[in-house]
Amino acid sequence: MFKSGIAVCSLGHCHPAVTAAVKTQVEKLVHVSNLYYTEPQTELAELLVENSFGDKVFMANSGAEVNEAAIKLARIASAEGRHEILTLAGSFHGRTLATLAATGQPKFHKGFEPLPQGFKHIAFEDLERLEKSISPATCAIMCEPLQGEGGVRPLGPDYLKKIRALCDQHDLLLIFDEIQTGMGRTGTLFAYQQLGIVPDIMTMAKALGNGLPIGALVTTNEVAGSFVPGTHGSTFGGNPVGAAAAVATMKVMLADGFLAGVQEKGDYLSRSLQNLVGQFPDFITEVRGLGLLKGLVMSEPGAERGTDIVNVLFDRGYLINFAGNVALRFAPPLTVSFDEIDELVGALTEVVADIFP
Ligand SMILES: Cc1ncc(COP(=O)(O)O)c(C=O)c1O
Numbered sequence: 001m002f003k004s005g006i007a008v009c010s011l012g013h014c015h016p017a018v019t020a021a022v023k024t025q026v027e028k029l030v031h032v033s034n035l036y037y038t039e040p041q042t043e044l045a046e047l048l049v050e051n052s053f054g055d056k057v058f059m060a061n062s063g064a065e066v067n068e069a070a071i072k073l074a075r076i077a078s079a080e081g082r083h084e085i086l087t088l089a090g091s092f093h094g095r096t097l098a099t100l101a102a103t104g105q106p107k108f109h110k111g112f113e114p115l116p117q118g119f120k121h122i123a124f125e126d127l128e129r130l131e132k133s134i135s136p137a138t139c140a141i142m143c144e145p146l147q148g149e150g151g152v153r154p155l156g157p158d159y160l161k162k163i164r165a166l167c168d169q170h171d172l173l174l175i176f177d178e179i180q181t182g183m184g185r186t187g188t189l190f191a192y193q194q195l196g197i198v199p200d201i202m203t204m205a206k207a208l209g210n211g212l213p214i215g216a217l218v219t220t221n222e223v224a225g226s227f228v229p230g231t232h233g234s235t236f237g238g239n240p241v242g243a244a245a246a247v248a249t250m251k252v253m254l255a256d257g258f259l260a261g262v263q264e265k266g267d268y269l270s271r272s273l274q275n276l277v278g279q280f281p282d283f284i285t286e287v288r289g290l291g292l293l294k295g296l297v298m299s300e301p302g303a304e305r306g307t308d309i310v311n312v313l314f315d316r317g318y319l320i321n322f323a324g325n326v327a328l329r330f331a332p333p334l335t336v337s338f339d340e341i342d343e344l345v346g347a348l349t350e351v352v353a354d355i356f357p
Contacts (some may be wrong), residue, residue, distance in 0.1 A: 007258035021248035040243035054218025059238025063205035064094025078139035146179035151324030152295025184205035187263035187291030214242035295327030
């Protein structure tokens with residue numbers, strides 16, 4: 001209920017507009033080779049271009065797959081010999097070998113070494129280290145505007161502006177992984193749209209098809225020029241059924257008032273959760289996040305019981321999770337009501353009071 005599986009079913013399960021689009025599409029066409037365009041794919045690409053900085057779109061089936069595409073694109077679009085990508089400690093970019101190597105959390109690497117080379121993880125908010133790590137081999141900086149799996153940790157507009165400036169200064173591409181923050185989750189269609197900077201490459205997946213597997217990468221004409229037919233591809237990428245679901249999902253999200261509503265409910269959720277910080281200051285330290293992606297940050301003694309809070313809430317019918325072993329993560333469907341937020345925060349307050357008497 002407050003997890004959306006995780007940040008996927010943003011319109012709730014089986015939203016009528018998405019269900020209708022999928023039903024219509026499965027009766028028409030479920031697959032065609034990517035040697036050809038399909039109508040839903042074209043419509044989706046147009047919607048993404050009209051509503052982001054992107055000029056061109058590449059489609060795949062999942063988050064990791066579009067991040068792989070971003071990594072390949074950054075390498076091929078850069079001068080020869082430049083292949084290294086800097087990412088941040090605490091980041092999560094996927095579970096294929098290259099996206100795992102990009103992920104700045106060693107716990108996910110264990111047992112899968114040796115990982116592909118060409119990635120350096122830089123401590124969070126250490127701009128000096130980030131700049132010092134740029135070498136003649138560096139081609140890009142890749143980050144999430146808000147680390148989801150890393151504990152709902154926003155990078156902040158100033159930090160992001162400085163990262164953008166470093167990219168401009170050193171002729172690097174900036175890759176934004178908006179797989180979790182994209183598709184209205186933060187109150188704007190993409191998080192970058194409220195953070196005052198624009199990346200060169202951006203990836204999205206999760207909520208794009210409201211539960212159907214589809215991912216997309218958008219980029220500028222200039223960068224996209226390095227991917228020509230045959231450079232990169234995917235048999236099922238942007239398949240007509242997933243694309244039809246994504247078109248229907250986007251149309252709901254782009255309708256008047258929808259994103260403003262996300263922002264309003266996100267602010268309300270923040271204020272409600274803030275009361276818990278006041279009530280349990282020894283265990284809960286902060287509310288952070290954007291829109292309807294919020295984290296309740298636990299102190300060290302609080303974090304020891306984070307999973308217990310998640311489990312007790314599960315027994316009471318509320319789904320949340322404990323991200324990065326540091327924050328309770330709330331990612332309700334964007335259609336959540338104010339009453340449902342009250343119910344969740346009421347139940348959470350009782351559970352926390354029981355666990356930390
Ligand atoms: C920011 C981010 N990037 C990439 C991924 C990987 O996406 P997928 O599981 O669809 O491969 C995730 C999944 O949690 C994510 O949150």
